[in-house]
Amino acid sequence: MASTAPWVSEKPTALLVLADGTVIEGRGLGATGQAVGEVCFNTALTGYQEILTDPSYAGQIVTFTFPHIGNVGVNDEDEESLAPAARAGAVGAIFKADISTPSNYRASGGLDEWLKKRGIVAMSGIDTRALTVLLREKGVADAVIAHAPDGDFDVEALKKQAAGWSGLVGLDLAKDVTSGQSSLWQETPWVWDEGYGEQDEPSMHIVAVDFGVKRNILRLLAGLGARVTVVPATASAEDILALKPDGIFLSNGPGDPAATGEYAVPTLRELLKTDIPIFGICLGHQILALATGGNTVKMHQGHHGANHPVKDHTTGKVEIVSMNHGFAVDTASLPEGVTETHVSLFDGSNCGITLVGKPVFSVQHHPEASPGSQDSHYLFRRFANLIRARKGEPALAERA
Ligand SMILES: NC(=O)CC[C@H](N)C(=O)O
Structure with missing residues (x-):
């Protein structure tokens, strides 16, 4: 199944490829490249920076059910991980809306730049409700999230990578x-x-x-x-x-x-x-x-x-x-x-x-x-x- 969100008319610059072969297209954000992990959904309305830097999310890609993520930017105090490296936290992030200019007195920067710096591959412009329904029906999914600014993807290789990942069971992270x-x-x-x-x-x-x-x-x-x-x-x-x-x-x-x-x-x-x-x-x-x-x-x-x-x-x-x-x-x-x-x-x-x-x-x-x-x-x-x-x-x- 390939699904293009109706509001994405340009060539997709990000893909979420599930282990069952489902391909979801969107706009790339944050780090370029790709990350493999388990996709889960988070229903919090606030705290996206705390969520993405929670080391418990290592090996996971978080899709936010709240549609507008990034509006209050990022700051140093909300960083939950004590390690600066990307792998101490979520490896990927999925948003419905594009990230807007941060508007908050605590913000020291914007979410997109921060995602890049932290090495988190992210995408927006996808129907996160549909993805959440899918995860609720089928359970959390092993997946690859990929971001290529030129929109060139080897979809078959990504499918193989998603299907070939071991999953979290048995993993000491x-x-x-x-x-x-x-x-x-x-x-x-x-x-x-x-x-x-x-x-x-x-x-x-x-x-x-x-x-x-x-x-x-x-x-x-x-x-x-x-x-x-x-x-x-x-x-x-x-x-x-x-x-x-x-x-x-x-x-x-x-x-x-x-x-x-x-x-x-x-x-x-x-x-x-x-x-x-x-x-x-x-x-x-x-x-x-x-x-x-x-x-x-x-x-x-x-x-x-x-x-x-x-x-x-x-x-x-x-x-x-x-x-x-x-x-x-x-x-x-x-x-x-x-x-x-x-x-x-x-x-x-x-x-x-x-x-x-x-x-x-x-x-x-x-x-x-x-x-x-x-x-x-x-x-x-x-x-x-x-x-x-x-x-x-x-x-x-x-x-x-
Ligand atoms: N937040 C945690 O400590 C998560 C514990 C464990 N990794 C789990 O997913 O159940």
């Missing part, structure tokens, strides 16, 4: 985006130095295992009054414990949790033998579930948005959250001693667990709210309270 593990950036361990939030003197030490950590998570951990040391995804339990943490944080990250779990699960099982509080988000949640003996499964279309309802069974409250995951913890696989704490009200899938009698819990969604509502910020205070309880300090109010 955390090792590619974690700090210290690649030539991307930082030596590890390193200490977060963008401020301690509310207090000058840190009162606790949190070691964050970086599977592709987002900047706003580190900001919020520091905001608890913590000194935060970041270690690579492959850090051993010995390395982590040598840092004498008061709490251990397991970050979000890209790829298949079972693949990353091959090295992360044995480490975590060692850490679970201690009484140190542990908090996991997204990939960190999935790895915790795997460490307890549970399973993860690939989802049909995943959850990607900033408007998902999740229920916290421990309080009975519903929170509106940011989501970005394509794998999920299989609730039925959770062993005795693991309690489900949160559930998605969209499809009933698992969104949180706690280990009975242990100061250990994790959630599937993104309580750092980047982008998205701040309903789940209380989870950071819940973590701080576990650490404070172990130190004999009084609890903070969970909800501000």
